[in-house]
Amino acid sequence: xxxxxxxxxxxxxxxxxxxxxxxxxxxxxxxxxxxxxxxxxxxxxxxxxxxxxxxxxxxxxxxxxxxxxxxxxxxxxxxxxxxxxxxxxxxxxxxxxxxxxxxxxxxxxxxxxxxxxxxxxxxxxxxxxxxxxxxxxxxxxxxxxxxxxxxxxxxxxxxxxxxxxxxxxxxxxxxxxxxxxxxxxxxxxxxxxxxxxxxxxxxxxxxxxxxxxxxxxxxxxxxxxxxxxxxxxxxx
Amino acid sequence: xxxxxxxxxxxxxxxxxxxxxxxxxxxxxxxxxxxxxxxxxxxxxxxxxxxxxxxxxxxxxxxxxxxxxxxxxxxxxxxxxxxxxxxxxxxxxxxxxxxxxxxxxxxxxxxxxxxxxxxxxxxxxxxxxxxxxxxxxxxxxxxxxxxxxxxxxxxxxxxxxxxxxxxxxxxxxxxxxxxxxxxxxxxxxxxxxxxxxxxxxxxxxxxxxxxxxxxxxxxxxxxxxxxxxxxxxxxx
Numbered sequence: 001x002x003x004x005x006x007x008x009x010x011x012x013x014x015x016x017x018x019x020x021x022x023x024x025x026x027x028x029x030x031x032x033x034x035x036x037x038x039x040x041x042x043x044x045x046x047x048x049x050x051x052x053x054x055x056x057x058x059x060x061x062x063x064x065x066x067x068x069x070x071x072x073x074x075x076x077x078x079x080x081x082x083x084x085x086x087x088x089x090x091x092x093x094x095x096x097x098x099x100x101x102x103x104x105x106x107x108x109x110x111x112x113x114x115x116x117x118x119x120x121x122x123x124x125x126x127x128x129x130x131x132x133x134x135x136x137x138x139x140x141x142x143x144x145x146x147x148x149x150x151x152x153x154x155x156x157x158x159x160x161x162x163x164x165x166x167x168x169x170x171x172x173x174x175x176x177x178x179x180x181x182x183x184x185x186x187x188x189x190x191x192x193x194x195x196x197x198x199x200x201x202x203x204x205x206x207x208x209x210x211x212x213x214x215x216x217x218x219x220x221x222x223x224x225x226x227x228x229x230x231x232x233x234x235x236x
Numbered sequence: 237x238x239x240x241x242x243x244x245x246x247x248x249x250x251x252x253x254x255x256x257x258x259x260x261x262x263x264x265x266x267x268x269x270x271x272x273x274x275x276x277x278x279x280x281x282x283x284x285x286x287x288x289x290x291x292x293x294x295x296x297x298x299x300x301x302x303x304x305x306x307x308x309x310x311x312x313x314x315x316x317x318x319x320x321x322x323x324x325x326x327x328x329x330x331x332x333x334x335x336x337x338x339x340x341x342x343x344x345x346x347x348x349x350x351x352x353x354x355x356x357x358x359x360x361x362x363x364x365x366x367x368x369x370x371x372x373x374x375x376x377x378x379x380x381x382x383x384x385x386x387x388x389x390x391x392x393x394x395x396x397x398x399x400x401x402x403x404x405x406x407x408x409x410x411x412x413x414x415x416x417x418x419x420x421x422x423x424x425x426x427x428x429x430x431x432x433x434x435x436x437x438x439x440x441x442x443x444x445x446x447x448x449x450x451x452x453x454x455x456x457x458x459x460x461x462x463x464x465x466x467x468x469x470x471x472x
Contacts (some may be wrong), residue, residue, distance in 0.1 A: 045382060048329045048375050060321055062328040068304075069321055085296055085305055091282045092298040099335055105357065107343050109363030120343065120356045139284050146281060166416030 001073070003029035004054040006041070010092045011218035012170075012211075013065045014098070015051040020162040021067060022140065023205040025074035031210070067159045076159040083153065090143065090152055090160040094167060097136045101217045104128050104226060114223070125226035129178045137186050140164055141171070144188035151192070164189065165196040170220030175227045237309070239265040240290040242277070248406075248447075249456035250299045250334070251287040256398040257303060259441040261310035267446070300327045303395045304457070312318045319389065323337050326379065326388055326396040330403060333372045337407065350459070361462035363412045373422050376400055380424035387428070400425065401432040406456030411463045432456040440458060 003022065007015030011032075012081040022029045047061030053069070054124035058196050060066050068088050071077025079088045102110075110119040140152070151162065168189065172179050183190050196202060205211055214220055237397045239258065243251030245267075258265045283297030289305070296302050297431035304324050307313025313323045339348075343360040344353040376388070388400065404425065408415050419426050432438060441447055450456055 045378065047325070048332075048372075059317055061326065062325045065321055065325045065328055068324070069317075081305075082294055084300060085294070088297065088304070089283065089301045090300045092301055096284075096335075099332075103339070103343075107339075108359045109366050109367060112363065118357075121358070123344045123353075123356070127348065131345060131347050136284075140280065208316075 001028070001055060003070075004032050004036070005028060005029055005051060006032050006054070007051040009034040009213070010212070010213065013051075013219050016166055016212075017063050017094075017163050018051055018053065018066050018070070019210075020166060020202070021070055021076055021203075022158045022196040023210070024199065024202055025076060026201060027070075034210075036233060042069065064095050067091055067163075070116065071159050074159075076157070076162075078153065078158070081146075081163055087153060087158050089162050090140075091163060093136075093139070094163045097132075097167060098219060100132055101126055101167075104174075105202055105221050105223060114143075114221070116143055118183055118225075121223070121226055125175075126229060129175065129227075129229050133175075133178065137165075137189060141186045141189050143193065150188075150195070153230065157196075159194060165193050168193040169197075170214065170218075174213040175228045176221050176222070178229065190217075225231065237264070237291060239263060239306075240268050241265055241287060242268050242290070243287040245270040246448070246451070248402075248450065249287075249455050252402055252448075253299050253330075253399050254287055254289065254302050254306070255441075255446070256402060257306055257310055257312055257395045259446070260398055260435070261312060262309055262437060263306075263365075266414060270446075272456060287385070300324065300331050303352075303399075307395050310395075312393070312398075314389065314392075314394070323389060323394050323396055324375075327399060329372075329375070330396060330399045333368075333403060334346055334455060336364055336409065337403075340410070340438055341457050350457070354461075357459070357462055361411075362465060365411065365463075365465050369411075369414065373418055373425060377422045377425050380428065386424075386431070395430075397428060398432060401429050404429040405433075406450065407424070408460050409450040410456040412458070413463045415464065444452055 005015065005018055007013065019031065019171070033039060035135070044059050047059070048116055049061070051063060051066065052061040053066045054070070060069050071084065071087060072079060077084050104125040105114050105121050106117060107120045114121065143152055147154045151157045151161050197206070216222070241251065241254055241258070243249065255267065269275060280295050283295070285301065287296070287299060288295055288297040289302045291305070296305050307320065307323060308315060313320050341350050341357050342348070342353065343356045350357065379388055383390045385392045387397050433442070442454040452458070
């Protein structure tokens, strides 16, 4: 099966969670809006938002839904239903976390510029770094501690591991100071990040032009003024 | 199978999307924190957040994941994989919409009071009502128009129909003025809401004490000052 992935060509964004699964598995795919000569969209009505994946006659949207579909096919999810639901549950929790990471710089509206919501972004970021980021990190550290292996589901890597790696990578880019203070309490998560970064096939991907660098258009953005717990998170 | 649903007892919230599926299907379930004598949580580690469903030995969290599990069992989803993924894709889009509806009154932090983020809530609500709410309503109206039937998936009701009903009900509670202005352009969605409201088994549920009324603690809240397109959505 040759997969066709449709996603914005300038950013990692949500598409990166799909790219990592495809790259890790060595799947046959094309990142259509970046690398295909034929950019035409499928005839079916467009989904609400990118990314979407075309697999034969199927058009599948929503990042977590695409991974739900790909998981067993790429051997990145358990075969049994209970295991697949557990992997998906972790992925949906990562999806929630990702929205919160995005909204640190866009708390008012995704169609407005950052500069139009900078004041609100400072407050939201302070709340995120103080209240939400530690809660998510603690949760995944706990899952790793109880899994019976070095991956979220135990002894085998599954697609949520790749997504957790991506969260760590993005958060380090966006909030280097805050993350430096939090990482020592999350050794299992940091170890997972390092193991995935060094995986031979992914290391090749990361050093290729296929991996788009983090930048100030994506979901994870580095604004130094947001990387601080000291912004006022009380009422203005 | 007797299902045990764990969710906050004072609000509809995310739990309501599960309750509606269970009630519509006439499933055997207990809303544990409201109606069970035994409130004990399962021994397994707690999920990141409520709701979760206990089904035999399984503990399943994340609203859309619970519906993914329940769908075929309650005959509220197609049997084939493509149909199940399509239903789930719609549910995940509703989940995104729900987060945005919540964040209209809590744009800075879910742990802060509304009164601590009222100024930001006005801006976020104005953006939501002008840019986001019409986009979601248009999308689902389009899906209904192309489905080949009077439900999202065609001729049979599936769980995303119940969730779309709940979105409409909640948005009408939270934003009566804005919704009044938008509804005439979305006749299929409004019709779906009416048909589900009058379904005999659900009508019984809605008039029972099992249906928690909308209130100012839930995801959908009615603050009259937020129900206006005229709040400044430009930079402060």
